[in-house]
Amino acid sequence: MLKVKNGDLDKLGLLFERHHRPLFGFMYRMTGQRELSEDLVQNVFYRILKYRHTYRGEGEFRTWMYHLARNVIHDNGRTLKRTIRHEEITEQTEWVSGEMATDAPMQKKQEMALLKRAMENLHPESREVLILSKYQELKYHEIAQILDITEGAVKVRVHRAVNQLKNAYLELAN
Amino acid sequence: MMKCGNDKAMITSWLNNEMTAAERALFEQHLAGCPECSAELEATQRVWMMLEEMPSPAASDNMPVRFQAMLESYKESQQKSGSAWGSLVEKIKTIWTAQPGMQLAFSVTVLIVGVAFGWIISNQGASHKEIASLSSQVKEMKEMMMLSLLENPSASERIRGVSYTSEIKKANSEVIEALLATLNNDPNVNVRLVTLEALMQYATESAVREGLVKSISKQESPLVQSALADAMLKLQEKKSVPSFRELLQQKDLNDAVRNKIRQTITELI
Numbered sequence: 534m535l536k537v538k539n540g541d542l543d544k545l546g547l548l549f550e551r552h553h554r555p556l557f558g559f560m561y562r563m564t565g566q567r568e569l570s571e572d573l574v575q576n577v578f579y580r581i582l583k584y585r586h587t588y589r590g591e592g593e594f595r596t597w598m599y600h601l602a603r604n605v606i607h608d609n610g611r612t613l614k615r616t617i618r619h620e621e622i623t624e625q626t627e628w629v630s631g632e633m634a635t636d637a638p639m640q641k642k643q644e645m646a647l648l649k650r651a652m653e654n655l656h657p658e659s660r661e662v663l664i665l666s667k668y669q670e671l672k673y674h675e676i677a678q679i680l681d682i683t684e685g686a687v688k689v690r691v692h693r694a695v696n697q698l699k700n701a702y703l704e705l706a707n
Numbered sequence: 708m709m710k711c712g713n714d715k716a717m718i719t720s721w722l723n724n725e726m727t728a729a730e731r732a733l734f735e736q737h738l739a740g741c742p743e744c745s746a747e748l749e750a751t752q753r754v755w756m757m758l759e760e761m762p763s764p765a766a767s768d769n770m771p772v773r774f775q776a777m778l779e780s781y782k783e784s785q786q787k788s789g790s791a792w793g794s795l796v797e798k799i800k801t802i803w804t805a806q807p808g809m810q811l812a813f814s815v816t817v818l819i820v821g822v823a824f825g826w827i828i829s830n831q832g833a834s835h836k837e838i839a840s841l842s843s844q845v846k847e848m849k850e851m852m853m854l855s856l857l858e859n860p861s862a863s864e865r866i867r868g869v870s871y872t873s874e875i876k877k878a879n880s881e882v883i884e885a886l887l888a889t890l891n892n893d894p895n896v897n898v899r900l901v902t903l904e905a906l907m908q909y910a911t912e913s914a915v916r917e918g919l920v921k922s923i924s925k926q927e928s929p930l931v932q933s934a935l936a937d938a939m940l941k942l943q944e945k946k947s948v949p950s951f952r953e954l955l956q957q958k959d960l961n962d963a964v965r966n967k968i969r970q971t972i973t974e975l976i
Contacts, residue, residue, distance in 0.1 A: 542778065542781070546775070546778065553766060557766035557770070558763050567764055571766065579781070583781075695751055699754045
Protein backbone atom coordinates (compact mmCIF):
# COMPACT_ATOMS: atom_id res chain seq x y z
CA MET A 534 0.00 0.00 0.00
CA LEU A 535 2.92 2.32 0.65
CA LYS A 536 3.95 1.80 -2.97
CA VAL A 537 0.48 2.77 -4.06
CA LYS A 538 0.67 5.82 -1.84
CA ASN A 539 3.94 6.83 -3.45
CA GLY A 540 2.39 6.77 -6.89
CA ASP A 541 2.77 3.16 -8.04
CA LEU A 542 -0.95 2.83 -8.67
CA ASP A 543 -0.63 -0.51 -10.45
CA LYS A 544 0.32 -2.09 -7.14
CA LEU A 545 -3.28 -1.61 -6.08
CA GLY A 546 -4.08 -4.52 -8.39
CA LEU A 547 -2.26 -6.84 -6.00
CA LEU A 548 -4.20 -5.49 -3.05
CA PHE A 549 -7.45 -5.90 -4.95
CA GLU A 550 -6.58 -9.47 -5.83
CA ARG A 551 -5.86 -10.27 -2.20
CA HIS A 552 -8.72 -8.45 -0.51
CA HIS A 553 -11.67 -8.05 -2.83
CA ARG A 554 -13.29 -11.43 -2.03
CA PRO A 555 -13.29 -11.05 1.75
CA LEU A 556 -14.40 -7.46 1.32
CA PHE A 557 -17.23 -8.55 -0.92
CA GLY A 558 -18.23 -11.09 1.75
CA PHE A 559 -18.30 -8.33 4.33
CA MET A 560 -20.39 -6.10 2.10
CA TYR A 561 -22.79 -8.90 1.25
CA ARG A 562 -23.30 -9.88 4.86
CA MET A 563 -23.80 -6.28 5.80
CA THR A 564 -26.24 -5.41 3.04
CA GLY A 565 -27.68 -8.69 1.84
CA GLN A 566 -27.55 -7.44 -1.74
CA ARG A 567 -25.15 -8.88 -4.18
CA GLU A 568 -24.96 -6.20 -6.84
CA LEU A 569 -24.89 -3.43 -4.32
CA SER A 570 -22.05 -5.22 -2.55
CA GLU A 571 -20.01 -5.33 -5.74
CA ASP A 572 -20.59 -1.62 -6.24
CA LEU A 573 -19.56 -0.93 -2.69
CA VAL A 574 -16.34 -2.92 -3.08
CA GLN A 575 -15.50 -0.84 -6.16
CA ASN A 576 -16.28 2.22 -4.14
CA VAL A 577 -13.91 1.17 -1.37
CA PHE A 578 -11.04 0.65 -3.79
CA TYR A 579 -11.77 3.96 -5.44
CA ARG A 580 -11.51 5.62 -2.05
CA ILE A 581 -8.27 3.79 -1.37
CA LEU A 582 -6.91 5.44 -4.50
CA LYS A 583 -8.35 8.82 -3.77
CA TYR A 584 -7.31 8.95 -0.13
CA ARG A 585 -4.06 7.00 -0.48
CA HIS A 586 -2.11 10.00 0.85
CA THR A 587 -3.92 9.65 4.19
CA TYR A 588 -2.63 6.10 4.65
CA ARG A 589 0.10 6.37 7.24
CA GLY A 590 1.44 2.85 7.05
CA GLU A 591 0.64 2.38 10.72
CA GLY A 592 -1.06 -0.91 11.41
CA GLU A 593 -2.32 -3.19 8.76
CA PHE A 594 -3.72 -2.17 5.42
CA ARG A 595 -6.67 -4.42 6.19
CA THR A 596 -7.87 -2.33 9.13
CA TRP A 597 -7.61 0.83 7.07
CA MET A 598 -9.54 -0.85 4.25
CA TYR A 599 -12.38 -1.89 6.57
CA HIS A 600 -12.42 1.57 8.05
CA LEU A 601 -13.03 2.95 4.56
CA ALA A 602 -15.53 0.15 3.88
CA ARG A 603 -17.61 1.17 6.89
CA ASN A 604 -17.64 4.76 5.68
CA VAL A 605 -18.76 3.61 2.24
CA ILE A 606 -21.61 1.65 3.78
CA HIS A 607 -22.53 4.57 6.00
CA ASP A 608 -22.55 6.97 3.06
CA ASN A 609 -24.69 4.54 1.14
CA GLY A 610 -27.27 5.15 3.82
CA ARG A 611 -29.95 2.67 3.07
CA THR A 612 -27.80 -0.25 4.18
CA LEU A 613 -27.81 0.90 7.77
CA LYS A 614 -31.43 0.03 8.20
CA ARG A 615 -32.36 -1.76 11.33
CA THR A 616 -33.02 -4.97 9.49
CA ILE A 617 -31.90 -6.28 6.16
CA ARG A 618 -33.44 -8.81 3.89
CA HIS A 619 -31.10 -11.08 2.05
CA GLU A 620 -31.94 -11.77 -1.52
CA GLU A 621 -32.97 -15.31 -2.17
CA ILE A 622 -30.02 -17.05 -3.72
CA THR A 623 -31.40 -19.78 -5.88
CA GLU A 624 -28.50 -20.63 -8.10
CA GLN A 625 -26.38 -23.05 -6.19
CA THR A 626 -23.28 -22.32 -8.28
CA GLU A 627 -23.17 -18.93 -6.66
CA TRP A 628 -22.42 -20.39 -3.28
CA VAL A 629 -18.88 -20.79 -2.15
CA SER A 630 -19.78 -23.96 -0.27
CA GLY A 631 -22.32 -24.88 -2.88
CA GLU A 632 -22.22 -28.60 -2.29
CA MET A 633 -23.53 -28.09 1.19
CA ALA A 634 -26.73 -26.53 -0.06
CA THR A 635 -27.57 -29.66 -2.01
CA ASP A 636 -26.13 -32.36 0.23
CA ALA A 637 -27.14 -30.95 3.57
CA PRO A 638 -30.06 -32.63 5.23
CA MET A 639 -33.34 -30.82 5.37
CA GLN A 640 -32.99 -30.03 9.04
CA LYS A 641 -29.67 -28.34 8.52
CA LYS A 642 -31.12 -26.24 5.73
CA GLN A 643 -33.89 -25.11 7.98
CA GLU A 644 -31.47 -24.28 10.74
CA MET A 645 -29.42 -22.17 8.36
CA ALA A 646 -32.48 -20.30 7.19
CA LEU A 647 -33.36 -19.53 10.79
CA LEU A 648 -29.89 -18.36 11.64
CA LYS A 649 -29.93 -16.14 8.60
CA ARG A 650 -33.18 -14.63 9.78
CA ALA A 651 -31.71 -14.13 13.22
CA MET A 652 -28.72 -12.34 11.71
CA GLU A 653 -30.94 -10.15 9.62
CA ASN A 654 -32.88 -9.05 12.65
CA LEU A 655 -29.77 -8.24 14.60
CA HIS A 656 -28.90 -4.65 15.38
CA PRO A 657 -26.52 -3.42 12.65
CA GLU A 658 -23.87 -2.59 15.21
CA SER A 659 -23.99 -6.14 16.60
CA ARG A 660 -24.16 -7.70 13.17
CA GLU A 661 -21.15 -5.69 12.06
CA VAL A 662 -18.99 -6.72 14.98
CA LEU A 663 -19.96 -10.36 14.51
CA ILE A 664 -19.12 -10.27 10.82
CA LEU A 665 -15.76 -8.59 11.41
CA SER A 666 -14.85 -11.05 14.09
CA LYS A 667 -16.27 -14.24 12.66
CA TYR A 668 -16.10 -13.87 8.90
CA GLN A 669 -13.40 -11.34 8.28
CA GLU A 670 -11.22 -13.10 10.84
CA LEU A 671 -10.13 -9.86 12.42
CA LYS A 672 -8.67 -9.82 15.91
CA TYR A 673 -10.23 -7.75 18.66
CA HIS A 674 -7.42 -5.21 18.55
CA GLU A 675 -7.93 -4.78 14.80
CA ILE A 676 -11.68 -4.39 15.21
CA ALA A 677 -10.97 -1.83 17.91
CA GLN A 678 -8.93 0.17 15.38
CA ILE A 679 -11.59 -0.10 12.70
CA LEU A 680 -14.45 0.93 15.00
CA ASP A 681 -12.28 3.40 16.88
CA ILE A 682 -13.19 1.93 20.27
CA THR A 683 -11.19 0.13 22.96
CA GLU A 684 -10.35 -3.54 22.76
CA GLY A 685 -12.37 -4.13 25.93
CA ALA A 686 -15.40 -2.54 24.32
CA VAL A 687 -14.97 -4.85 21.32
CA LYS A 688 -14.87 -7.86 23.62
CA VAL A 689 -18.12 -6.83 25.31
CA ARG A 690 -19.78 -5.95 22.04
CA VAL A 691 -18.93 -9.28 20.41
CA HIS A 692 -20.15 -11.19 23.42
CA ARG A 693 -23.38 -9.26 23.50
CA ALA A 694 -23.87 -9.78 19.77
CA VAL A 695 -23.34 -13.52 20.05
CA ASN A 696 -25.86 -13.74 22.88
CA GLN A 697 -28.38 -11.67 20.93
CA LEU A 698 -27.96 -13.91 17.94
CA LYS A 699 -28.23 -17.03 20.02
CA ASN A 700 -31.41 -15.84 21.72
CA ALA A 701 -32.94 -14.70 18.45
CA TYR A 702 -32.17 -18.04 16.87
CA LEU A 703 -33.55 -20.01 19.78
CA GLU A 704 -36.67 -17.90 19.70
CA LEU A 705 -37.16 -18.64 16.04
CA ALA A 706 -36.39 -22.31 16.47
CA ASN A 707 -38.92 -22.91 19.20
CA MET B 708 -27.14 -24.52 40.68
CA MET B 709 -24.55 -22.14 41.95
CA LYS B 710 -24.66 -18.68 40.48
CA CYS B 711 -21.49 -18.09 38.47
CA GLY B 712 -19.84 -14.75 39.03
CA ASN B 713 -17.42 -15.21 36.15
CA ASP B 714 -17.27 -12.77 33.25
CA LYS B 715 -19.55 -14.27 30.57
CA ALA B 716 -17.66 -12.38 27.89
CA MET B 717 -14.88 -14.87 28.53
CA ILE B 718 -16.96 -17.49 26.69
CA THR B 719 -16.93 -15.51 23.47
CA SER B 720 -13.28 -14.64 23.91
CA TRP B 721 -12.54 -18.31 24.34
CA LEU B 722 -14.50 -19.17 21.19
CA ASN B 723 -12.85 -16.38 19.30
CA ASN B 724 -9.43 -17.45 20.47
CA GLU B 725 -8.86 -14.03 21.94
CA MET B 726 -7.17 -15.17 25.10
CA THR B 727 -3.62 -15.37 26.32
CA ALA B 728 -2.37 -18.81 27.30
CA ALA B 729 -2.66 -17.93 30.98
CA GLU B 730 -6.21 -16.59 30.59
CA ARG B 731 -7.21 -19.67 28.66
CA ALA B 732 -5.82 -22.04 31.28
CA LEU B 733 -7.61 -20.15 34.04
CA PHE B 734 -10.92 -20.09 32.15
CA GLU B 735 -10.77 -23.77 31.25
CA GLN B 736 -10.10 -24.57 34.88
CA HIS B 737 -13.23 -22.61 35.85
CA LEU B 738 -15.24 -24.20 33.08
CA ALA B 739 -14.59 -27.66 34.44
CA GLY B 740 -16.20 -26.77 37.77
CA CYS B 741 -19.02 -24.50 36.50
CA PRO B 742 -21.94 -26.21 34.76
CA GLU B 743 -23.64 -22.87 34.08
CA CYS B 744 -20.67 -21.57 32.08
CA SER B 745 -20.09 -24.82 30.27
CA ALA B 746 -23.79 -25.01 29.32
CA GLU B 747 -23.72 -21.48 28.01
CA LEU B 748 -20.52 -22.14 26.15
CA GLU B 749 -22.06 -25.18 24.53
CA ALA B 750 -25.09 -23.21 23.32
CA THR B 751 -23.00 -20.34 22.08
CA GLN B 752 -20.57 -22.66 20.39
CA ARG B 753 -23.42 -24.26 18.50
CA VAL B 754 -24.52 -20.97 17.01
CA TRP B 755 -20.90 -20.08 16.43
CA MET B 756 -20.28 -23.21 14.41
CA MET B 757 -23.46 -22.66 12.47
CA LEU B 758 -22.27 -19.20 11.52
CA GLU B 759 -19.18 -20.77 10.07
CA GLU B 760 -21.26 -23.08 7.97
CA MET B 761 -23.46 -20.29 6.71
CA PRO B 762 -22.71 -19.97 3.02
CA SER B 763 -21.86 -16.77 1.26
CA PRO B 764 -22.06 -15.95 -2.42
CA ALA B 765 -18.88 -15.72 -4.43
CA ALA B 766 -17.94 -12.41 -5.96
CA SER B 767 -18.68 -12.33 -9.66
CA ASP B 768 -15.87 -12.63 -12.15
CA ASN B 769 -16.40 -9.20 -13.64
CA MET B 770 -15.30 -7.50 -10.42
CA PRO B 771 -11.60 -7.53 -11.35
CA VAL B 772 -12.51 -6.25 -14.81
CA ARG B 773 -14.48 -3.39 -13.33
CA PHE B 774 -11.65 -2.68 -10.94
CA GLN B 775 -9.09 -2.44 -13.74
CA ALA B 776 -11.34 -0.12 -15.69
CA MET B 777 -11.75 2.07 -12.63
CA LEU B 778 -8.00 2.10 -12.03
CA GLU B 779 -7.24 3.06 -15.62
CA SER B 780 -9.76 5.87 -15.74
CA TYR B 781 -8.47 7.13 -12.41
CA LYS B 782 -4.89 7.15 -13.70
CA GLU B 783 -6.06 9.06 -16.75
CA SER B 784 -7.88 11.62 -14.67
CA GLN B 785 -4.78 11.92 -12.49
CA GLN B 786 -2.65 12.66 -15.51
CA LYS B 787 -5.09 15.31 -16.56
CA SER B 788 -5.74 17.01 -13.25
CA GLY B 789 -2.49 16.16 -11.47
CA SER B 790 -1.86 15.69 -7.79
CA ALA B 791 -2.17 18.44 -5.21
CA TRP B 792 1.34 19.78 -5.51
CA GLY B 793 1.64 19.49 -9.26
CA SER B 794 -1.82 20.77 -10.08
CA LEU B 795 -0.63 24.25 -10.92
CA VAL B 796 2.05 23.01 -13.28
CA GLU B 797 -0.42 20.58 -14.77
CA LYS B 798 -2.92 23.37 -15.23
CA ILE B 799 -0.43 25.54 -17.05
CA LYS B 800 0.62 22.58 -19.16
CA THR B 801 -3.00 21.85 -19.96
CA ILE B 802 -3.68 25.41 -21.01
CA TRP B 803 -0.41 25.49 -22.91
CA THR B 804 -1.03 22.36 -24.90
CA ALA B 805 -4.76 22.95 -25.25
CA GLN B 806 -4.25 26.30 -26.94
CA PRO B 807 -1.73 26.28 -29.79
CA GLY B 808 -2.62 29.92 -30.31
CA MET B 809 -0.91 30.77 -27.06
CA GLN B 810 2.27 29.08 -28.18
CA LEU B 811 2.12 30.95 -31.47
CA ALA B 812 1.43 34.26 -29.77
CA PHE B 813 4.35 33.69 -27.43
CA SER B 814 6.69 32.84 -30.29
CA VAL B 815 5.60 35.85 -32.32
CA THR B 816 6.02 38.14 -29.33
CA VAL B 817 9.52 36.85 -28.69
CA LEU B 818 10.36 37.30 -32.35
CA ILE B 819 9.05 40.86 -32.47
CA VAL B 820 10.85 41.85 -29.27
CA GLY B 821 14.06 40.29 -30.55
CA VAL B 822 13.87 41.97 -33.94
CA ALA B 823 12.95 45.32 -32.41
CA PHE B 824 15.79 45.08 -29.92
CA GLY B 825 18.28 44.13 -32.60
CA TRP B 826 17.02 46.90 -34.86
CA ILE B 827 17.39 49.51 -32.12
CA ILE B 828 20.89 48.32 -31.22
CA SER B 829 22.17 48.16 -34.78
CA ASN B 830 20.41 51.36 -35.70
CA GLN B 831 21.93 53.24 -32.82
CA GLY B 832 25.39 52.05 -33.83
CA ALA B 833 24.71 52.74 -37.48
CA SER B 834 23.34 56.21 -36.87
CA HIS B 835 26.29 57.06 -34.70
CA LYS B 836 28.69 55.80 -37.33
CA GLU B 837 26.76 57.38 -40.14
CA ILE B 838 26.55 60.72 -38.43
CA ALA B 839 30.23 60.56 -37.57
CA SER B 840 31.22 59.69 -41.12
CA LEU B 841 28.74 62.15 -42.55
CA SER B 842 29.91 64.96 -40.35
CA SER B 843 33.54 64.21 -41.13
CA GLN B 844 32.63 64.15 -44.82
CA VAL B 845 30.89 67.49 -44.49
CA LYS B 846 33.85 68.86 -42.62
CA GLU B 847 36.21 67.66 -45.33
CA MET B 848 33.99 69.17 -47.98
CA LYS B 849 33.86 72.48 -46.16
CA GLU B 850 37.61 72.54 -45.71
CA MET B 851 38.09 71.73 -49.39
CA MET B 852 35.56 74.34 -50.36
CA MET B 853 37.18 76.88 -48.08
CA LEU B 854 40.66 76.17 -49.43
CA SER B 855 39.51 76.35 -53.02
CA LEU B 856 37.52 79.47 -52.34
CA LEU B 857 40.59 81.14 -50.84
CA GLU B 858 42.26 80.68 -54.24
CA ASN B 859 39.34 82.34 -55.95
CA PRO B 860 40.17 85.62 -57.74
CA SER B 861 36.99 87.25 -56.47
CA ALA B 862 37.46 88.90 -53.06
CA SER B 863 33.83 88.26 -52.13
CA GLU B 864 34.31 84.54 -52.89
CA ARG B 865 37.46 84.47 -50.76
CA ILE B 866 35.51 86.14 -47.90
CA ARG B 867 32.84 83.45 -48.35
CA GLY B 868 35.60 80.86 -48.09
CA VAL B 869 36.95 82.34 -44.90
CA SER B 870 33.48 82.55 -43.40
CA TYR B 871 33.19 78.75 -43.75
CA THR B 872 35.68 78.49 -40.89
CA SER B 873 32.95 79.55 -38.46
CA GLU B 874 31.42 76.16 -39.20
CA ILE B 875 34.73 74.33 -38.70
CA LYS B 876 35.11 74.00 -34.98
CA LYS B 877 38.47 72.36 -34.97
CA ALA B 878 40.58 73.36 -37.93
CA ASN B 879 43.50 71.25 -39.04
CA SER B 880 46.97 72.62 -39.72
CA GLU B 881 46.23 72.84 -43.44
CA VAL B 882 43.29 75.16 -42.83
CA ILE B 883 45.26 77.31 -40.36
CA GLU B 884 48.16 77.57 -42.77
CA ALA B 885 45.85 78.61 -45.53
CA LEU B 886 44.19 81.22 -43.34
CA LEU B 887 47.52 82.63 -42.16
CA ALA B 888 48.72 82.82 -45.75
CA THR B 889 45.54 84.66 -46.67
CA LEU B 890 46.04 87.02 -43.74
CA ASN B 891 49.55 87.81 -44.84
CA ASN B 892 49.23 87.80 -48.59
CA ASP B 893 45.69 88.53 -49.64
CA PRO B 894 45.57 91.75 -51.62
CA ASN B 895 42.15 92.72 -50.31
CA VAL B 896 42.04 94.40 -46.90
CA ASN B 897 38.51 93.16 -46.18
CA VAL B 898 39.54 89.58 -46.86
CA ARG B 899 42.51 89.98 -44.51
CA LEU B 900 40.30 91.47 -41.77
CA VAL B 901 37.76 88.67 -42.08
CA THR B 902 40.62 86.18 -42.04
CA LEU B 903 41.98 87.71 -38.86
CA GLU B 904 38.56 87.39 -37.27
CA ALA B 905 38.38 83.79 -38.44
CA LEU B 906 41.79 82.99 -37.01
CA MET B 907 40.84 84.51 -33.65
CA GLN B 908 38.47 81.59 -33.02
CA TYR B 909 41.46 79.23 -33.14
CA ALA B 910 43.58 81.48 -30.93
CA THR B 911 43.92 78.82 -28.26
CA GLU B 912 46.29 77.01 -30.60
CA SER B 913 49.89 78.16 -30.26
CA ALA B 914 50.51 77.86 -34.00
CA VAL B 915 47.76 80.40 -34.63
CA ARG B 916 49.14 82.80 -32.01
CA GLU B 917 52.67 82.53 -33.42
CA GLY B 918 51.37 83.11 -36.90
CA LEU B 919 49.43 86.17 -35.77
CA VAL B 920 52.50 87.64 -34.02
CA LYS B 921 54.63 87.10 -37.14
CA SER B 922 51.92 88.66 -39.25
CA ILE B 923 52.21 92.00 -37.39
CA SER B 924 55.36 93.09 -39.24
CA LYS B 925 53.97 91.92 -42.57
CA GLN B 926 50.86 94.05 -42.53
CA GLU B 927 50.88 97.42 -44.26
CA SER B 928 47.21 98.33 -44.01
CA PRO B 929 46.47 100.53 -40.98
CA LEU B 930 43.13 98.76 -40.61
CA VAL B 931 44.71 95.33 -40.34
CA GLN B 932 47.53 96.67 -38.13
CA SER B 933 44.96 98.19 -35.83
CA ALA B 934 42.86 95.02 -35.85
CA LEU B 935 45.94 92.95 -34.98
CA ALA B 936 46.70 95.30 -32.10
CA ASP B 937 43.17 94.76 -30.80
CA ALA B 938 43.52 91.01 -31.29
CA MET B 939 46.85 90.87 -29.37
CA LEU B 940 45.35 92.88 -26.56
CA LYS B 941 42.38 90.61 -26.46
CA LEU B 942 44.60 87.53 -26.35
CA GLN B 943 47.01 89.24 -23.92
CA GLU B 944 49.84 87.98 -26.11
CA LYS B 945 53.03 89.46 -24.59
CA LYS B 946 55.18 87.88 -27.29
CA SER B 947 53.69 90.36 -29.73
CA VAL B 948 55.38 93.34 -27.99
CA PRO B 949 58.73 93.04 -29.87
CA SER B 950 56.87 92.82 -33.15
CA PHE B 951 54.88 95.95 -32.32
CA ARG B 952 58.07 97.84 -31.29
CA GLU B 953 59.56 96.86 -34.59
CA LEU B 954 56.46 98.18 -36.31
CA LEU B 955 56.84 101.48 -34.46
CA GLN B 956 60.27 101.93 -36.13
CA GLN B 957 58.53 102.24 -39.51
CA LYS B 958 58.46 105.88 -40.39
CA ASP B 959 55.41 105.78 -42.67
CA LEU B 960 53.24 104.21 -39.98
CA ASN B 961 49.81 105.75 -39.58
CA ASP B 962 49.68 108.09 -36.60
CA ALA B 963 46.45 106.68 -35.37
CA VAL B 964 47.91 103.18 -35.60
CA ARG B 965 51.16 104.37 -33.92
CA ASN B 966 49.17 105.69 -30.96
CA LYS B 967 47.08 102.55 -30.78
CA ILE B 968 50.14 100.29 -30.86
CA ARG B 969 51.88 102.30 -28.15
CA GLN B 970 48.79 102.03 -26.03
CA THR B 971 48.60 98.31 -26.70
CA ILE B 972 52.26 97.83 -25.73
CA THR B 973 51.79 99.61 -22.42
CA GLU B 974 48.66 97.56 -21.72
CA LEU B 975 50.37 94.29 -22.55
CA ILE B 976 53.52 94.92 -20.46
